[in-house]
Amino acid sequence: MARIRNRRDLLSPKRFFGTVSGAKHHGRFFAGFESMMGALENPEEMKFSAFASDSMVVWNRCLSFLRDPFFRGIADDPNNDTKDRGTIWRTYLLEYFAQVASGHPGDFLEVGCYQGHTASVLCQRVDFAKLGKRYHLFDLFEWNEGDPHLDLPALLEPGLYERVKARFADKPFVSIHRGPVPDTFPGNLPDQIAFAHIDMNNATAEAAAVEAIYPRLPKGGTIVFDDYGWWMLSDQKQAVDRVLANTQDCVLELPTGQGLLIKRG
Numbered sequence: 001m002a003r004i005r006n007r008r009d010l011l012s013p014k015r016f017f018g019t020v021s022g023a024k025h026h027g028r029f030f031a032g033f034e035s036m037m038g039a040l041e042n043p044e045e046m047k048f049s050a051f052a053s054d055s056m057v058v059w060n061r062c063l064s065f066l067r068d069p070f071f072r073g074i075a076d077d078p079n080n081d082t083k084d085r086g087t088i089w090r091t092y093l094l095e096y097f098a099q100v101a102s103g104h105p106g107d108f109l110e111v112g113c114y115q116g117h118t119a120s121v122l123c124q125r126v127d128f129a130k131l132g133k134r135y136h137l138f139d140l141f142e143w144n145e146g147d148p149h150l151d152l153p154a155l156l157e158p159g160l161y162e163r164v165k166a167r168f169a170d171k172p173f174v175s176i177h178r179g180p181v182p183d184t185f186p187g188n189l190p191d192q193i194a195f196a197h198i199d200m201n202n203a204t205a206e207a208a209a210v211e212a213i214y215p216r217l218p219k220g221g222t223i224v225f226d227d228y229g230w231w232m233l234s235d236q237k238q239a240v241d242r243v244l245a246n247t248q249d250c251v252l253e254l255p256t257g258q259g260l261l262i263k264r265g
């Protein structure tokens with residue numbers, strides 16, 4: 001059996017068990033996970049550092065985001081929404097790409113901000129005031145019978161728009177636009193966009209958003225799609241791919257289910 005030779009060089013192992021989308025029996029799911037881990041023996045230590053959440057089960061990873069107090073804090077805080085805790089790997093990637101894009105000309109967009117979780121993370125980590133950039137948040141802030149997007153719990157309660165406004169009240173660089181994308185774009189979309197996070201669970205609206213945003217990205221401008229790689233939402237991937245078919249760019253599917261587009265020229 002292979003052995004790890006230089007144990008001194010190994011980081012401490014990290015483990016994270018979060019949300020399991022679609023699991024009817026969480027207990028059975030995690031018992032199965034432990035059973036899989038128990039089958040590893042070459043070397044068996046590889047099971048020590050493992051992650052099971054957000055439709056991903058991986059082992060033998062450094063899990064850098066669990067070593068960063070900022071992201072570990074989000075994942076561990078019981079006051080945070082379970083989904084926001086379980087999607088911590090996605091949030092870590094989002095923040096990284098946002099930091100990189102902040103060096104490019106243009107403003108930032110959150111297209112589908114819901115309660116403002118991911119927007120709030122970027123407000124804490126990107127110095128918008130110093131960069132002189134604005135951050136535009138778009139959302140319907142409601143769900144009505146027949147709407148194609150998910151009927152997430154906070155959309156069904158009145159007052160979501162007011163709560164999100166209050167959440168960002170001390171951030172003068174944030175503008176919040178209420179109503180359906182793309183109808184809310186004219187007059188509100190910046191001429192140049194350094195970074196957009198598109199997360200509407202709504203194929204038609206996402207395609208319309210990309211159509212409007214893509215021409216405004218400078219070289220190096222970035223779009224992160226939250227749902228691009230999710231098979232159960234694959235109408236979104238198909239709609240976005242159709243919009244980009246006549247450009248020189250395409251979206252990279254990430255293991256987290258997100259999609260990444262960095263404009264080439």
Ligand SMILES: C[S@@+](CC[C@H](N)C(=O)[O-])C[C@H]1O[C@@H](n2cnc3c(N)ncnc32)[C@H](O)[C@@H]1O
Nearest residue numbers: 112114117118139140149180181199200202205
């Ligand atoms: C999954 S949530 C966004 C979560 C958010 N990005 C976060 O992680 O904090 C999807 C949001 O997209 C919004 N949405 C769906 N279709 C929309 C449309 N056509 N225009 C504006 N917002 C839309 C919904 O109201 C919902 O709040």
